[in-house]
Amino acid sequence: MSATAFQDFPTHALMDITARPDVVFVEGEGSWLIDHAGKRYLDFVQGWAVNSLGHCPPVVIEALNAQARRLITPSPAYWNDQALSLAQMLATHSCFDQVFFCSTGAEANEGAIKLARKWGRQRRNGAYEIVTFDGAFHGRTIATMSASGKPGWDSMFAPQVAGFPKAVVNDIESVERLITDKTAAVMIEPVQGESGVVPANLEFLRALRALTRARECLFIVDEVQTGMGRTGTLFAYEHFARDPSDEPDIMTLGKGIGAGVPLAALCAKKSVALFEHGEQGGTYNGNPLMCVVGCAVMRALLERGFLKSVADKGRYLGTRLSVLTRELGLSHERGWGLLRALDLGADTAADVVGYCRDRLEKDPGWEGQGLLLNAPRQNLLRFMPALNVSSAEIDRMMDGLTIAIRAVCR
16 A cells, blocks of 8 residues: 555545544554554544444455345335345344334434334324433434434524423433423433443433333433444343333444444334334335345354453453553543443543544554544543454553553643
8 A cells, every 4th residue: 555645635525524633544454444654543433333343344344245246225115135134133132023224323313203203193192202311412413413412402503303301311300300291202322422421320221211111101222322232232221121121112223233334223112113104214224235234243243252252341441441540540430341431530531532643653662553542521531442352452552541641641
């Protein structure tokens, strides 16, 4: 690969929607990315938990190559074998009966909102409100931004879509106060990823499910970030669902289900899957080229010992971060499985991210290499490695992180 100067890329042609460093990535394999200049980066962001099996996993490449020669999309007006196979796999290994496939997590959440409102109209005297939570992130469509509890989003593209009162995570009374005869559902992320890896505790989630049953409204889990093995179980709801009475009515998936390709899913119990013909759809939904990847990802996650290894490595990463917290006098670490956060106790997260990416290569043992981390808050780092990350790669990341924090603090 020949190196290309950054200024030679036509960056002006892309719409400017976020601050990006002067790096153009051109290759990736496993936990590593390579930029336009040939520099290698250990990637603990992985597309914000998208690349569940790392960059360019062989099973995805093989599935895409084989399927692209057979059929890319026949239109969602027809059945295709890969969508049927993936839907059956999800139904078999979850508590849900029916699946709608789409391209993004926001699309899946938009579908969940529509489904809950349809259910409320038919089964709860026209109820349409969906209780969501402060700090929540459900997507970037107008409706999913309205459902989100991200500060400032209530005025960014005002007026919002009405009907999303906000409760407080781990405060069951705050939810109870908001449920009225207009409430169709309660929607929650088991772990708020974009808010800084804020887990709902298991007792709260069980109480929430009991409350929604008692008040006869739906319980929706947004598992776009926590689903597909990320927390050490196939789905995060498995941590709190001890029996069928604890199970959600609707679940959304995205990110990891496609391992890098645009694939998401809306999963529902048959009793609430009320869409009539023409009410839900999409040009690319359920196309076989994406669904064949979802099948490959499911098979990988269901291999003997894979999910246990995610849980084990999640505990290992958490332990390493806790030790570092004590050594450097930081605040704390938190998270489930391989979705974790480190609170630095100071607003230095962006500086640490920048050091790891741009300056770590000048430290002994890191020549020509960098480290990619994410800072969702000024004081917080988030870790979302590939689910098949190795213990050696976790150790390597911890080495770079330690160097960077010490350098920034110094």
